[in-house]
Amino acid sequence: MNKVIAIHLHGTAFHLEEGGYETLRAYLDNANRQLEENPDKAEILADIEQAIADKFAARLNTSRNVVLSTEVQAVIAEIGPVTNSSDATTDDKANAKSDARPQPSTTAAHPGSKKRLYRIKDGAMLAGVCNGLATYIGIDVTLLRLAVAVLIFFSFGTVAIAYIVGILIIPKAETPEQIAATTGPSPTAQEFIRKAKEGYYEGFKTMHDREAHRAWKRKFKNEMRDWNRKLKEEFRWGFPCPPLPPVPSRIAIPPPDGFHVVMPILATLRALLILLCWFAILSLVTTGAILGVTLPGQLPVWAGVILLILAYKVAVAPIKALRRTYYYRFNGWPAYWHPFADLLHGLLTVLILALGVWLADCFIPGFHQALLNFPIFCQQVADSIQQWWHQR
């Protein structure tokens, strides 16, 4: 009879004989030390763990679910010692090619993966295209959404088609590495991954003592949750916002009453509102009246569009707040920090936009005339596209 130790490698659980566990721990500790200086350390270790997990899984079957010590040794022998190729080969290169010197030093300045364009579902309205693009170019997502929404109507669907193409070709950010890559070398994201790895290896040390291990696990989970929260805040808010209240320790909370009924209704309601808003804007731009009702006074069309978007924001705010409240409750998160946060956020965006236009109007000569001509220009562009459409 042998003692068995449970571990998880890159998300898959395994039972190892005690001797095998010691061997594996020594191996991973050594790999960790070897890669100390390597900027891709976390990623390489994850790859190695995945390779070990694959090889373990291949050796197990339904009737046998413990990895033997001899098998651990065999797998480690197959994978071989982890060598830090950064050191070895850059030295070789330095001897062979003196002109290649600047290359390694510049890449070393940007550790980890490059910034990439992904769709970000967290905080997305539809498929996360705007969210991802805003993060990629580093502007506020509400501004981009406004621009896209307005452009969709002035371009008569061309931008909408571009959006759909975006859904199809831009990958969704799913793994922590991809999420880290959306913002490029974001300090929080990188720290998150580094911490996760570090804590994970630290956890090995307490493996023998059950109580200590349990305490470590609790602490590690709490730490990771805090980091995760920071990461999410970074994505969610374009403007600095008051920090979320501290998370109470996470207990499995059953979904609140009516969760499964209310959520679909809210989602449908919101979708209907979006459609209504789009339809209203479309009819305003094409016919100059919202579903047959003309604008009051001498209000220009573009002001009508902004008013419609504002009206939509106001109408959708309580729905959004309700959804988030439900959602966070369900996930053991605190309720949405402020029921009108989204509304305020939208208003603030519009205000800042207006302030920017006003300042430009006051201080940039020629801007005033351009501003006056803008609606006419948009109308002309729309007309010419419409003409082109009908001529086809």
Add this chain to the structure above:
Amino acid sequence: MSLDEKFSALRKGLLEFLLLKIIAADKVYVADILRQLSGTEFATQEGTLYPLLSKMRRESLLDYEWQESDAGPPRKYYKLTAKGREQLRELTDYWNKIHGTVKGLGP
């Protein structure tokens, strides 16, 4: 000293060149690369390959994408970047030059 040992530095230095060649031929994941090298003098292991691949990616010679596999978790499939293909061309030329030199010298 065995032949293997005599050429160990050479084999190590050539590994990157061979990886460029293998990845240029087809999109591959690590097990494919190991299999292709396994019968040869350049047989290697994950412990060497992953750090080397990540270094080459840092130098933007290659890139990977995640692809679902029939069994198990998604895999990283590697492919060359334009810079990687350029590097492969240069290394191939250089290798041919070395080969010519070796042949041309001595008996």
